[in-house]
Amino acid sequence: MLKLTPAERSALRAEAHALSPVVIISEDGLKPSVIKEIDSSLDSHGLIKIRVFGDDRDARVAIYDTICEKLDAAPVQHIGKLLVVYRPKKEAQKSASPTRGKGMREVTIVKPSPSGTKRPSVTKVMVKGNERVTQGGSIKRAKPRQKSSKKSSLGN
Structure with a gap:
């Protein structure tokens, strides 16, 4: 025990x-x-x-x-x-998902060819926890959390 x-x-x-x-x-x-x-x-x-x-x-x-x-x-x-x-x-279950959390993670981006007749381009990119991949395949940072004007005025 x-x-x-x-x-x-x-x-x-x-x-x-x-x-x-x-x-x-x-x-x-x-x-x-x-x-x-x-x-x-x-x-x-x-x-x-x-x-x-x-x-x-x-x-x-x-x-x-x-x-x-x-x-x-x-x-x-x-x-x-x-x-x-x-x-x-x-320990095996803890190390089973190393890509979770706020660390770096690998993302595969697939973009179609401009003409549409050739193979799509495939790239692998490391993305930080506060970044995201848009639908067009570019990487953007997450927007900062908006603060409420009502909450900030109540504190005064």
Whole structure:
């Protein structure tokens, strides 16, 4: 079972506050298919909420401990019928999409020939996160965000 410091646990509790339950466990209890679903949810999200139906508190605590032991996850919080569980995401999934975010990305621009009878010209260009490729194939920077005149006058 993964161990967390009190500061890490507190930060994860704050982050989990806005989450909705991803997995719901019925009164039948923990089945292999439910454990598999929790495992895949932890792989994709890292921090998840689980709702457990049933009125027996001891059974919910046992389910919570079983999930954390079998899936090598850390218990974050247990409030009523909600369980919050954390396990770091796999490194393979983090590096799977290097082109996302605000970094540089490669874009292929295809322009038709001026006469229309020859092959189109294909060029590969590196584009920054704040740039976009227009329909004509030229690169433009994104416009700066407009500021509201009403919001700026309220601050005075």
